Amino acid sequence: MISCLTCDSNQLDYPCSEKVSAEIVAEAIASLVEKTHYEGKSLEDLIKEVLAEDQILDQVQRRWLSKIVTQAWKSLAD
Numbered sequence: 001m002i003s004c005l006t007c008d009s010n011q012l013d014y015p016c017s018e019k020v021s022a023e024i025v026a027e028a029i030a031s032l033v034e035k036t037h038y039e040g041k042s043l044e045d046l047i048k049e050v051l052a053e054d055q056i057l058d059q060v061q062r063r064w065l066s067k068i069v070t071q072a073w074k075s076l077a078d
Helices: 022-038 043-051 059-077
Strands: 002-008 011-020
Touching: 022 043, 022 059, 043 059
Parallel strands: none
Antiparallel strands: 002 011
């Protein structure tokens, strides 16, 4: 299970008590890929967004996520 985060006053550093399953994370990634594709954006556009600096993931995690998103994009394109 993966700890989730909640937004409190636009801050993303407050962990919540609930857990998120791997299935929910996979569904979220698939939905993101489908939405991006539907909006006419490319895989490169999506990867650029995933790799952008943020307060949640570090650089290693963003690169790992970009690989997962790429795999999802390719599998949904089939």
